[in-house]
Amino acid sequence: MQKFTVTEISWIIGELSKTAENLKNQAGKEENSGIAAGFMNLRSQQLVSVADKLQKAISDGNKQIKIMY
Numbered sequence: 001m002q003k004f005t006v007t008e009i010s011w012i013i014g015e016l017s018k019t020a021e022n023l024k025n026q027a028g029k030e031e032n033s034g035i036a037a038g039f040m041n042l043r044s045q046q047l048v049s050v051a052d053k054l055q056k057a058i059s060d061g062n063k064q065i066k067i068m069y
Helices: 006-027 035-059
Strands: none
Touching: 006 035
């Protein structure tokens, strides 16, 4: 079993959020239109969703996170 501290999870949340913001900005650039921009926006939304779930787990004081396959 892997163990992470709240600080480590907070770092992960920060990196996910930064990457999501970068993807969102890249998708808005003129050279990234069409399908590429769509994929960047989708990935940005997915990363925000994961960051939000991790943040909620920390805020709620959860000590376990379930990994679903």
